[in-house]
Amino acid sequence: MQPNPFRWSYRSQFLLGFLACAGLIGFAIFSQFQWGLIPCPLCIFQRIAFAALGLVFLIGALHGPxxxxxxxxxxxxxxxxxxxxTYIAGKHVWLTTLPPDQVPECGPPLGFIWETNSFTQTISKVLNGSGECAKVDWDFLGLSMPAWSLVWFLLLAIWAVYAGYRSR
Incomplete structure (x- = not known):
């Protein structure tokens, strides 16, 4: 029986996951420097999560167990x-949907938070969000950038499980 040429190998599937993460981070950096969209602390943490996810995809693709x-x-x-x-992006989307009178006040820049707090305090303060995280500067097809991040985290999670558990 001939192998199906349309079935991707495990390495190909994980490499595609890595390329998706790299592309998403690249788009975030492009939007920051070309369009002037300054990332809030939650945006930066989402970039870190995409980088960590991309690293798992890359190591999995290179290892190819x-x-x-x-x-x-x-x-x-x-x-x-x-x-x-997904948690961070979900929290970010939730902040963007709050009525203006319920949005937390804008906090200090992330650099200042890192310098003046412990690691756990910094994480806690950032995950609580602030006013700058509730502002929507960009949308595409009716979804804000945090909403697109949420969609991509969910899709990539499904992709990773599919690639890992697909019978070969």
């Missing part, structure tokens, strides 16, 4: 940064 357990392990490992990113 032959056994089912290895492929499934990478699929599950990818769920960690995808889950963190």
């Amino acid at each position: 032959k056994g089912v357990r290895g492929r499934r392990l990478y699929g599950l490992l990818a769920l960690i940064p995808a889950g963190v990113g």
Whole structure:
């Protein structure tokens, strides 16, 4: 029986996941420097989550485990940064939907927060969000950038599990 030429290999699927993450980070950097969209702290944390997810995809693609357990392990490992990113993006989308009178006040810049707080305090303050995180500067097809990030985190999580658990 001939192998199906339209079935992607595990390495190809994980490489595509890496390229998607790299493209999303590239678009975020492009929008920052070409369009002047300054990222809020939640945006920066989403970029970090995409980078971590992309790293798992890249390592999985380069390693290309032959056994089912290895492929499934990478699929599950990818769920960690995808889950963190989904949480952050979901929190960000929630902030953008708040009525103006319920939006938290704008906080200090991320650099100042890092310098004046411990690591856990910084994470806590950033994840609580602030006024600059509630501002929507860009949308495409009716979805804001945080909403698109949420969609991509979910799609990439599904992709990682599919690639890791697909029978070969």
